[in-house]
């Protein structure tokens with residue numbers, strides 16, 4: 001049942017139909033956490049609540065981005081929340097404009113290292129239209145940033161589209177390119193199952209530094225110098241797909257649905273969030289619109305330039 005007449009050119013904002021919850025440990029802290037998603041009214045946005053800290057609210061917005069290294073963390077008035085990007089990627093791709101995300105720890109559960117458990121959770125919750133039009137941020141002028149050989153750019157486009165290139169100089173990975181129009185269906189099918197990954201040589205150092213206390217073979221793809229240790233992969237180019245997922249999770253910090261093409265070339269969390277900050281600061285780069293244009297481009301393509309290692 002739709003609350004508004006179903007005008008596809010002027011879509012309504014969405015929230016979830018009913019509360020849902022999931023439990024797991026954090027990747028960095030290994031602390032058990034319970035995440036609960038609740039319906040929220042129009043124009044709320046995605047708002048986290050630390051229920052262990054008197055329901056302290058942290059909006060999923062780039063103004064609240066904290067330290068950005070292995071994962072994106074949010075921080076507001078000294079209250080931290082880590083590893084938000086896999087949930088945000090799922091919410092943003094599914095067009096969930098408004099939701100309260102209650103969490104009783106300082107880090108979201110890592111679960112299997114992908115966005116799949118969050119997509120399952122949203123399917124369980126169902127989506128509901130609200131009586132308010134969605135307000136898109138439509139990019140009208142390009143913006144490009146770079147840092148050495150890492151680059152990211154955002155360009156005018158009729159829909160939300162990402163182009164993501166990674167090249168890890170590793171024989172089990174190789175150059176991988178993902179290009180797609182992002183919506184609930186394409187994200188659920190092509191990106192959501194792609195897991196985070198890490199290298200054994202980094203793993204021990206990170207564990208010593210206490211950065212990945214919750215890391216295990218169950219919540220990340222782990223690679224040594226030549227191959228994948230815990231195959232099989234879910235996709236031959238699972239690495240590139242996960243990086244596209246992370247990019248979308250960071251773009252969610254715009255706080256509004258985007259009409260733009262984002263091209264990321266070996267970029268990472270830091271460059272993603274810098275792009276969002278600079279975009280929002282410069283009002284000459286975008287306009288606001290309630291109109292959703294018809295998709296024109298093919299919805300998905302991926303390419304791997306080097307065959308993945310058969311040792312996995």
Ligand SMILES: [Zn+2]
Pocket residue numbers: 085086196242246
């Ligand atoms: Zn990730």
